[in-house]
Amino acid sequence: MLGRDLAAAFERGGWEVVGLDIAELDLTDPSAVARMAAGEFGEASWCVNCAAYTAVDHAESDPDAALRINALAPSYIAQACIAGGMKLLHVSTDFVFDGISDEPYSEEAPTHPLGVYGQTKMQGEEAVLQAGGRAIVVRTAWLYGPHGKCFPKSILNGWLGGRRLRVVADQFGNPTYTAELARVLVQLVELDPPGAIYHASGSETMSWHAFAQTALTTYAELHGTELVPEIEPIRTEDWPTPARRPRYSALSFAKCASLGIAPMRPTRECLREFWSRLPEPA
Ligand SMILES: NC(=O)c1ccc[n+]([C@@H]2O[C@H](COP(=O)([O-])OP(=O)(O)OC[C@H]3O[C@@H](n4cnc5c(N)ncnc54)[C@H](OP(=O)(O)O)[C@@H]3O)[C@@H](O)[C@H]2O)c1
Numbered sequence: 001m002l003g004r005d006l007a008a009a010f011e012r013g014g015w016e017v018v019g020l021d022i023a024e025l026d027l028t029d030p031s032a033v034a035r036m037a038a039g040e041f042g043e044a045s046w047c048v049n050c051a052a053y054t055a056v057d058h059a060e061s062d063p064d065a066a067l068r069i070n071a072l073a074p075s076y077i078a079q080a081c082i083a084g085g086m087k088l089l090h091v092s093t094d095f096v097f098d099g100i101s102d103e104p105y106s107e108e109a110p111t112h113p114l115g116v117y118g119q120t121k122m123q124g125e126e127a128v129l130q131a132g133g134r135a136i137v138v139r140t141a142w143l144y145g146p147h148g149k150c151f152p153k154s155i156l157n158g159w160l161g162g163r164r165l166r167v168v169a170d171q172f173g174n175p176t177y178t179a180e181l182a183r184v185l186v187q188l189v190e191l192d193p194p195g196a197i198y199h200a201s202g203s204e205t206m207s208w209h210a211f212a213q214t215a216l217t218t219y220a221e222l223h224g225t226e227l228v229p230e231i232e233p234i235r236t237e238d239w240p241t242p243a244r245r246p247r248y249s250a251l252s253f254a255k256c257a258s259l260g261i262a263p264m265r266p267t268r269e270c271l272r273e274f275w276s277r278l279p280e281p282a
Contacts, residue, residue: 001148002091002140002178003050009182010048011228012189018042027051027073031254034076037084046189047081048089049074052121056095059096059116060242063119066116071123078131087134089189094141094173094201096122099246102173106252107139134195138185141251143199143259144210144279145178151208152215152279159216159229169233173249174201177270187261199251203263211267218271243250 005010007019016039025036027049037047052070053059057067074090081088095118113119128135144150158165184200206214212231220228236247253263264270 001145001150002143002181004147005145005178006048006182006185009179009186010189013186015186018044022051027067030076030080033073033080034083036088037077037080039084044086047077047084047086048079048091048189050091052091053117056115056117056245057242059120063116063120066120067123070117070120071127074124074128075101075131077126078133078135079229080155081135082131082133087189088128088190089135089185090124090128090135090137090223091185092137092139092168092197093118093121094251095246096125097246097249098172099248101248104250104252105199107199107255114246117243121180129195129197136188136193137197138188139197139199139201139251140181141175141249142173142175143174143178143181143245146274147178150258151175151211152219152271152274155206155212155215155231156219164232165212165229166232166234166239167209167212168236168239170209170235170248171245172205172207173246174203174205174251175211175266175267175270176200176202176264177274179273180264180270184256184261184264188256188259191261192261193259197254199253200256200261201251201253201264202267203253203265204267205250206267207233214267215271218268221276222272222275227270 007017010017053066064103087180096113097105111122113122125137144152216228
């Protein structure tokens, strides 16, 4: 989902991009990663890792696969980048935090993941930063975009499918549009700041319930639909999931802002653009 918008953003910025998916390069195979870094797909100055095991709930019953993709693969990539003379941009997540905070998390805040996904992503960050190469780790959150399964699409499908809509209203985070994150990531690469962790997520903190309601409202505005359903707000306990999730995982944008990077556009504006990029409803 992120990889495709990011490749397009780099190309718009004049970069030559080689986009690789698992069919061309299985990142859990260290020798394949080493061949990539040695130039099998061409020489490159940067390697950007958007791949991950992102199924947060499945990871609880499949921890080995999550570990291989989220922790071991980044360590292979980091080592190979050092050997191949490439800088590395690695993408991580707000789920490295436990959510017991009442202010946006800074890059220095202590990590304490609540589940396997967050735990393995944290191990991936550590592997990248401890490898000793030139690497930046960017934590983002609550991603949505046209090129993958995402929360606004699920909510829309529920509405169009006539299902009762109930959404958790006591977990808060920053919805992040892939195209806006891509813009920030391109700027970061071009600024080439010191190797460290950076936070980049949407500019507004809201609950999943508010995000769902805003998503449907913007969809209806775009398509001239008058009636938008009232989504029922529920508590986390009313929607049990295998993985625990942080109650609050807003990420501070201050460090990126200090580099001169503009915050992401308001959620409604991003959602309108997101919906406009999807095929028209039948
Ligand atoms: N989605 C979110 O809400 C969210 C929130 C915070 C952070 N992030 C982070 O943002 C980044 C991008 O997320 P996303 O939502 O764009 O993820 P995504 O749509 O799930 O894409 C991840 C990609 O990684 C590929 N992949 C999995 N295993 C691989 C392997 N062994 N070798 C090569 N490729 C492999 C997947 O291929 P298959 O589809 O074939 O498995 C998929 O194309 C990830 O680092 C994620 O942890 C995401």
